[in-house]
Amino acid sequence: MGWLDEISWNADGLIPVIAQDATDGRVLMMAWMSRGTLETTQSTGEAVYWSRSRQRPWHKGESSGNVQRVRDIVLDCDGDTLVLLVEQVGGVACHTGRRSCFYRTLADSGWQVTDTVQRDPAEMYGGTTHE
Template identity: 60%
Template sequence: MSDWLSQIQWNEQGLIPVIAQDVNTNQVLMLAWMNQLSLSMTIDKGEAIYWSRSRHRLWHKGEESGHFQKVKEIRLDCDGDTLLIIVEQVGGVACHTGRAHCFYKKWQNQSWVEVDAVIKTPASIYHKGFE
């Protein structure tokens, strides 16, 4: 294993959580996971490539939607167990629900309230159907 990869505290599944943040707005866009291969590919390509835990495969963000994440910076936290990637979010949509980011539900009055609007409908983004 490369020295830089050995400095990362991978979990039992060989994954590390990754927070994606917008380079222009500083908005936290999403949380995803990477393994060693997806991190290496992300660095090589300059675009976010994650490990999809639900699909059990590599996931190039934007591969279906066209909403790629161009990586501007990658940071490792002090414990070595979380990555922060600063990205340019192509198309302004990071969430599969068609919103700018995945954190659109706010705890309010003892319930979760959707506080951010849909920018593009999932049906207009995913031509294979909404997942």
């Protein structure tokens, strides 16, 4: 049995993945991986996810240049969730131009924006708003 066979893939053949900054532990984003994108990530050392909206592999940073260099791949106890410890090149993980996709905190029954935009999304994506 290979290491990929120890993963509990969901019905769509995917596994949820949390990308976390390897230096300070900040959660940067959540995405999905297929067997093939996990193999590519492991072999290249850069994060490659499965885009459910485009139904194809998505090399993080392919449009923006904000690649994720993978330092470690960690599987949880149930075998159904991964954590990637990454170096976020360019310091921006979110398509909104923020460091993290988790930039809103619930306060006083409303969402408060806690992170500023570090890079204009139009600059990263040439006028489109999503990588």
